[in-house]
Amino acid sequence: MNYDNILIHSENGIATLTINRPEKLNALNKATIAELHNAFETLEQQAEIRAIILTGSGEKAFVAGADISEFASFSVAEGEMLAAQGQEQLFDFVENLKKPVIAAVNGFALGGGLELAMACHFRIASDNAKMGLPEVSLGVIPGYGGTQRLPQLIGKGKAMELIMTAGMLTAEEAKTCGLVNYVVPQSELLDLAKNIAVKILRNSPMAISKAIEAVNANFKHDVDGFRAEIKAFGECFGTEDFKEGTTAFLEKRKPTFLGK
Numbered sequence: 001m002n003y004d005n006i007l008i009h010s011e012n013g014i015a016t017l018t019i020n021r022p023e024k025l026n027a028l029n030k031a032t033i034a035e036l037h038n039a040f041e042t043l044e045q046q047a048e049i050r051a052i053i054l055t056g057s058g059e060k061a062f063v064a065g066a067d068i069s070e071f072a073s074f075s076v077a078e079g080e081m082l083a084a085q086g087q088e089q090l091f092d093f094v095e096n097l098k099k100p101v102i103a104a105v106n107g108f109a110l111g112g113g114l115e116l117a118m119a120c121h122f123r124i125a126s127d128n129a130k131m132g133l134p135e136v137s138l139g140v141i142p143g144y145g146g147t148q149r150l151p152q153l154i155g156k157g158k159a160m161e162l163i164m165t166a167g168m169l170t171a172e173e174a175k176t177c178g179l180v181n182y183v184v185p186q187s188e189l190l191d192l193a194k195n196i197a198v199k200i201l202r203n204s205p206m207a208i209s210k211a212i213e214a215v216n217a218n219f220k221h222d223v224d225g226f227r228a229e230i231k232a233f234g235e236c237f238g239t240e241d242f243k244e245g246t247t248a249f250l251e252k253r254k255p256t257f258l259g260k
Contacts, residue, residue: 005032006039007057013050014197015043016190018057025064026056028112037089044099047259050205051197052097054120055104056113059186062105062129063113068138083143086112091145094119096216098209100200104193105129106186110168115144118153121212123179124193125171126186131179132168152219154179204241205259 007018017039019026043049056062071082094101094116103109103120109131117123117131125131133142133150141147142163151159154177162169171183184192200208210232217228236242240260248255 003035006035015049016053020057022058025061027067029067033090050201052101053193061107062109064108065111091119115146118149124182125180126189129171130168134166137166204257206239206241
């Protein structure tokens with residue numbers, strides 16, 4: 001599929017997905033959300049892809065927010081539908097993807113941009129990055145999972161403060177409160193993301209998929225996370241990766257995982 005708003009580069013098992021609307025600071029509109037969904041779905045199905053890096057084009061923004069012009073005149077019902085469809089199509093979809101997704105936050109990540117970064121499995125940032133949920137300054141609240149994922153990541157009190165003040169965190173502040181794992185100069189950001197991805201690639205794709213599933217279960221109110229972990233743990237024993245991993249360990253050699 002040809003994309004108008006995103007770029008995909010794949011090499012050595014790692015796909016780099018770049019949101020490419022620099023003239024709009026990579027703002028999310030309906031078309032971009034649809035393209036991202038299609039790209040993630042396609043990459044998930046490609047066995048040779050083992051990890052995904054998500055970033056924005058240019059040096060100013062990861063994603064500066066949602067395209068406000070698309071919903072400024074929406075009714076109550078239309079607003080609710082916008083949030084529901086967006087969460088299902090992209091944000092929840094990314095969070096539950098079977099392959100690890102690293103957000104490389106290369107500038108502003110505001111509103112829907114921060115919500116997208118938070119839906120990824122973890123985040124790294126360039127030292128010029130700034131992050132926040134400014135929706136209340138527009139008379140609305142975060143609608144793509146921000147009120148749920150931000151407290152999960154940094155705690156309720158700090159999340160409440162950021163949401164209610166429409167404030168922004170610097171990259172270092174985001175690191176201090178656990179929102180991002182690392183902060184590096186922008187020129188080093190993608191190299192760091194790739195280095196982390198290479199470490200991930202050494203391990204079992206099947207086990208990583210089950211780990212994502214088990215960790216996510218802890219944040220679902222109607223799911224027993226411990227029970228989900230037990231089930232996922234047991235399911236690993238039926239995989240070829242488990243047989244290869246344990247055999248390689250006993251034979252004192254490096255495993256060759258096939259993701260089966």
